[in-house]
Amino acid sequence: MADSSADPSRPESSLRLTSGDWTRVLLVAVATALPVLIFPDADARGTAALVAVIPGIIAVIACALWLSVHRRAEHHVGIHAQAEVRREEERALQRRQEAQLREEHARALARAERSFETFFEEAPFGIALLDDKAVIVECNRVFRRMANKTGEIVSGRPLAELLRAEDRHDLPTRLARLASGAAGPGPLEVRITAGEREIVASIFANRIEHSGGSTRLIIYLLDTTDQKNLEAQFAQSQKMQAVGQLAGGVAHDFNNLLTAMIGFCDLLLQRHQPGDASFADIMQVKQNANRAANLVRQLLAFSRQQTLQPKVLDITDALTELSHLLRRLMGASIELVIVHSRDLFLVKVDQGQLEQVIINLAVNARDAMPQGGSLTIRTHNETRAYMEQHGSEIIPPGDYVVIDVEDTGTGIPPEIIQRIFEPFFSTKEVGSGTGLGLSTVYGIVKQTGGFVFVDSEMGKGTTFTILLPRHHGKKAEEAAAAVAEEKKKDLTGAGTVLLVEDEDAVRLFGSRALRNKGYKVVEAKSGEAALDVLANYGDTIDLMITDIVMPQMDGTQLIKHVRETRRDLKVICISGYAEEAFRTRLGNFENIHFLPKPFSLDQLAGKVKEVMR
Ligand SMILES: Nc1ncnc2c1ncn2[C@@H]1O[C@H](COP(=O)(O)OP(=O)(O)OP(=O)(O)O)[C@@H](O)[C@H]1O
Ligand SMILES: [Mg+2]
Numbered sequence: 001m002a003d004s005s006a007d008p009s010r011p012e013s014s015l016r017l018t019s020g021d022w023t024r025v026l027l028v029a030v031a032t033a034l035p036v037l038i039f040p041d042a043d044a045r046g047t048a049a050l051v052a053v054i055p056g057i058i059a060v061i062a063c064a065l066w067l068s069v070h071r072r073a074e075h076h077v078g079i080h081a082q083a084e085v086r087r088e089e090e091r092a093l094q095r096r097q098e099a100q101l102r103e104e105h106a107r108a109l110a111r112a113e114r115s116f117e118t119f120f121e122e123a124p125f126g127i128a129l130l131d132d133k134a135v136i137v138e139c140n141r142v143f144r145r146m147a148n149k150t151g152e153i154v155s156g157r158p159l160a161e162l163l164r165a166e167d168r169h170d171l172p173t174r175l176a177r178l179a180s181g182a183a184g185p186g187p188l189e190v191r192i193t194a195g196e197r198e199i200v201a202s203i204f205a206n207r208i209e210h211s212g213g214s215t216r217l218i219i220y221l222l223d224t225t226d227q228k229n230l231e232a233q234f235a236q237s238q239k240m241q242a243v244g245q246l247a248g249g250v251a252h253d254f255n256n257l258l259t260a261m262i263g264f265c266d267l268l269l270q271r272h273q274p275g276d277a278s279f280a281d282i283m284q285v286k287q288n289a290n291r292a293a294n295l296v297r298q299l300l301a302f303s304r305q306q307t308l309q310p311k312v313l314d315i316t317d318a319l320t321e322l323s324h325l326l327r328r329l330m331g332a333s334i335e336l337v338i339v340h341s342r343d344l345f346l347v348k349v350d351q352g353q354l355e356q357v358i359i360n361l362a363v364n365a366r367d368a369m370p371q372g373g374s375l376t377i378r379t380h381n382e383t384r385a386y387m388e389q390h391g392s393e394i395i396p397p398g399d400y401v402v403i404d405v406e407d408t409g410t411g412i413p414p415e416i417i418q419r420i421f422e423p424f425f426s427t428k429e430v431g432s433g434t435g436l437g438l439s440t441v442y443g444i445v446k447q448t449g450g451f452v453f454v455d456s457e458m459g460k461g462t463t464f465t466i467l468l469p470r471h472h473g474k475k476a477e478e479a480a481a482a483v484a485e486e487k488k489k490d491l492t493g494a495g496t497v498l499l500v501e502d503e504d505a506v507r508l509f510g511s512r513a514l515r516n517k518g519y520k521v522v523e524a525k526s527g528e529a530a531l532d533v534l535a536n537y538g539d540t541i542d543l544m545i546t547d548i549v550m551p552q553m554d555g556t557q558l559i560k561h562v563r564e565t566r567r568d569l570k571v572i573c574i575s576g577y578a579e580e581a582f583r584t585r586l587g588n589f590e591n592i593h594f595l596p597k598p599f600s601l602d603q604l605a606g607k608v609k610e611v612m613r
Contacts, residue, residue: 255576263509333372368409527553
């Protein structure tokens with residue numbers, strides 16, 4: 001009975017009696033009327049019914065009232081229970097929400113820890129926390145890697161221990177100044193030596209307050225080794241370029257002076273033949289001028305500006321010719337072994353320069369074997385099928401002749417091997433080595449289109465390997481025969497030569513030398529003067545000899561002007577610079593020849609004769 005009525009969710013209207021209640025009231029009414037039926041006759045029943053009506057009605061009303069009161073009581077009990085249930089539910093909800101919050105908080109904390117861990121550990125630069133004495137408290141992975149590749153624990157070690165001795169001085173103070181900004185802008189540069197290789201690092205620092213009032217530093221380390229190496233390489237190439245320019249300039253001026261000195265010696269020698277009292281003195285002057293010319297050539301070699309006179313050559317023959325000199329250079333305590341390969345490819349090189357390369361390498365080898373040893377020069381053919389990287393060089397595929405120069409000397413320490421080809425790099429005592437030997441080798445080999453490498457092991461020895469590109473052309477003997485034939489010729493000739501040269505001494509010697517050989521010579525001091533001469537003398541000029549480097553109009557400009565009117569005029573360029581340097585500026589004009597300075601009387605006369613033919 002109370003089930004549905006006690007439902008606390010029922011509305012106030014539910015306090016009214018239900019149809020079930022009315023049924024109950026009806027049953028009470030019927031039950032009250034039932035005793036009337038026990039009277040046998042109708043009259044008695046009627047009387048009884050009348051008598052029973054009043055208590056019946058009272059019973060029914062009482063029943064209805066009771067039911068109504070009962071409903072209300074039930075209702076109130078329901079409302080209380082309902083409120084209690086609701087409160088209990090609210091408390092449960094609150095507990096659930098609190099638990100959920102705690103869970104979320106814990107999750108967020110874990111997430112934050114994970115992302116901090118990632119930021120800290122996976123940062124692409126080193127991070128370390130230092131105490132006030134610059135001892136490492138904590139550090140990340142990159143820092144550990146920078147500090148020590150073997151994975152040794154670095155926490156608890158003073159930072160200074162990881163640095164190069166020169167960088168350790170007063171480190172805590174310097175770091176503190178860096179963190180406070182007192183050290184000025186920019187990071188602190190240090191070198192870390194604890195790992196396998198030395199690392200150059202830039203340090204940035206930040207001060208933080210630590211619990212307990214102490215301060216700590218967070219330092220950030222950037223590995224700038226590659227950048228520093230690049231900077232060093234750039235500085236090196238700038239230095240090489242500057243030295244090259246200097247060498248080129250010096251060589252140009254010297255070549256003019258030497259051309260005049262050698263030339264006037266030649267003129268004097270024509271008047272002072274062997275037997276004359278002055279002959280020996282003039283020869284001395286000429287020999288010394290030639291030695292000076294050799295020095296200038298060395299300068300030009302490493303600036304790769306020298307004029308090479310390449311010819312087709314068999315390396316086997318060149319080495320055989322050179323072997324006597326090499327034996328003398330090596331002395332008694334060093335054994336010289338030359339191993340020739342059969343059917344070696346031909347190469348096109350300047351023989352004198354190639355000899356210079358081999359001699360420089362041999363002399364270095366001798367110096368590396370003070371107690372004696374052996375020097376082996378080995379040749380072989382090699383065909384490289386693929387593009388190959390060798391150190392900083394890329395060797396294109398092709399046929400090469402390989403010359404190995406191998407000694408059993410001290411070897412080259414790994415820390416200097418990178419530098420040996422630098423000009424002026426020498427480990428020898430002042431006065432005994434200029435440091436130009438290997439840079440000359442490098443310059444000559446590169447200018448010839450070849451490659452040079454070094455391989456060395458301390459205490460075992462060093463091997464220099466030279467690769468020269470194969471030449472597909474005519475045999476060396478034929479070329480040599482042609483040169484020999486040229487040498488024997490009579491050097492006198494006829495014709496008119498216009499000599500353009502701004503250096504008085506060179507012009508004077510040149511014109512006298514050519515007049516002596518039978519030529520008519522017209523001189524011009526500059527490009528502009530030469531154009532005037534050509535305008536006046538016109539077609540009578542057969543050959544123009546011109547210097548290349550001149551103030552205002554230089555040789556190449558002059559040639560371009562002359563070519564506009566005299567397409568057929570033969571030209572010889574004379575210069576202390578390499579031929580390639582001006583050839584590219586001239587384009588493909590024909591009938592342009594070249595004579596490198598310094599030249600002797602015979603070389604000048606020979607060249608003029610060859611061109612005039
Ligand atoms: N075969 C070798 N064995 C050991 N060290 C070598 C060898 N060749 C060169 N070196 C090292 O390379 C350095 C540079 O050589 P390079 O020939 O350029 O100059 P140098 O021999 O010192 O002086 P220079 O050749 O001008 O007289 C040498 O000082 C030496 O330390
Ligand atoms: Mg040397």
